Amino acid sequence: QKEVEQNSGPLSVPEGAIASLNCTYSDRGSQSFFWYRQYSGKSPELIMSIYSNGDKEDGRFTAQLNKASQYVSLLIRDSQPSDSATYLCAPEGGGYQKVTFGTGTKLQVIP
Amino acid sequence: KAGVTQTPRYLIKTRGQQVTLSCSPISGHRSVSWYQQTPGQGLQFLFEYFSETQRNKGNFPGRFSGRQFSNSRSEMNVSTLELGDSALYLCASSTGTSGSIGELFFGEGSRLTVL
Numbered sequence: 001q002k003e004v005e006q007n008s009g010p011l012s013v014p015e016g017a018i019a020s021l022n023c024t025y026s027d028r029g030s031q032s033f034f035w036y037r038q039y040s041g042k043s044p045e046l047i048m049s050i051y052s053n054g055d056k057e058d059g060r061f062t063a064q065l066n067k068a069s070q071y072v073s074l075l076i077r078d079s080q081p082s083d084s085a086t087y088l089c090a091p092e093g094g095g096y097q098k099v100t101f102g103t104g105t106k107l108q109v110i111p
Numbered sequence: 112k113a114g115v116t117q118t119p120r121y122l123i124k125t126r127g128q129q130v131t132l133s134c135s136p137i138s139g140h141r142s143v144s145w146y147q148q149t150p151g152q153g154l155q156f157l158f159e160y161f162s163e164t165q166r167n168k169g170n171f172p173g174r175f176s177g178r179q180f181s182n183s184r185s186e187m188n189v190s191t192l193e194l195g196d197s198a199l200y201l202c203a204s205s206t207g208t209s210g211s212i213g214e215l216f217f218g219e220g221s222r223l224t225v226l
Contacts, residue, residue, distance in 0.1 A: 034214060043201055043217040044154070088154065093212035098167040099144060101154040 003027060006089055006102035014110050019076040021105050023089030026070070030091035033065060033072045038086045038104065048074060079109045113138065115204050115218035123224045129190040132221045134202030136183050142207025143185040144215065145177060148199040157200075160185055161207050189223075197225045 005024045013019045023033075032051045036044035050056045050063040050072065062075040076083055086104040093099035116135040124130050136143050144159035156169040160179035177187040183204070189196055199222050203215035 032211075036215070043220050044215075045217065046214050049214055090215075093144070093156075093159065093167070098156045098169055099146075099159065099212060099215070100156060101146075103153045 003100045004089060004091065004102040006087075006105050008103050009106040010108050011105055012108045012110055013079050015079060015081060017079050019079045019083065019107055019109070021074040021076075021087050021089075021107065022071060023073065023102050024071045025089075025091055027091065028067075028070065032092040033063070034090050034092065035061075035063060035072075035074045036088040036090065036101075038088060040085070044088055076107075079107075081109045081111050083107060084109050115202060115216055117200075117202050117218035117221050119221060120219065121222050121224075123226060124192050125226050126192055126194060128192050129188060130192060130223060131186055131188045132200055132202075132223075134185045134187075134204075134218060136185070136202075136204030137216055140204035140206055140216070141183055142205045142212050143179055143183060144203050144205075144212065145185070145187050146201040146203065147171070148201055148220075149197075154201070157187065159212060161209075161212075192225045194225050197223060199223075 003026050035048040037047045038044040048063040050065045056063045060077045064073045086106045088104045089102040118133045142161045145157040147155045158168040158177050159166050163179045174190045179185045199220045201220045203217045205213040
């Protein structure tokens with residue numbers, strides 16, 4: 001079983017719609033999660049961090065963490081073509097625990 | 112604040128050679144981790160260093176090694192290169208603590224092509 005699973009997509013949404021990206025994880029000890037965005041040909045950049053159960057909002061982005069169900073999601077409201085990228089989910093590496101990324105979900109926002 | 116700097120950005124090697132990649136973290140960051148990214152395997156963790164100590168290593172052969180210096184700069188080395196080592200090698204730095212790695216800030220990567 002993979003430690004972090006994401007639907008590879010592509011996920012296509014029309015401009016202005018809500019994009020919903022999901023990630024499940026197997027390590028119940030994972031406490032915090034990060035979402036990274038990677039544009040084609042570029043390196044990943046951190047866009048959201050979530051450290052506790054519930055929702056965290058930052059502009060058009062909302063991260064949701066449900067530890068009981070072992071999933072974390074990222075909602076992008078009012079999706080823009082500039083949001084088209086691959087989104088990577090990763091639990092926080094903890095000291096002697098390695099960092100594991102999901103395979104990433106490719107999002108395409110159609111104008 | 113300067114970001115993470117990786118050198119060289121591009122390099123071409125032949126099978127059997129070795130390569131050394133360098134990473135200068137963001138000032139004040141004590142954790143440096145390395146990743147291999149290929150289209151087929153995604154982003155794979157290589158190893159992480161914190162205060163010059165390797166804390167963890169991913170599932171890569173011993174040909175992949177690294178080190179961290181007292182100024183937090185890090186190098187990784189790949190010996191006896193194989194065609195399958197062709198990839199984008201990413202370095203990321205973070206503030207890190209004794210118990211966590213924290214938010215990662217990535218460099219632009221070193222793209223290695225093995226012929």
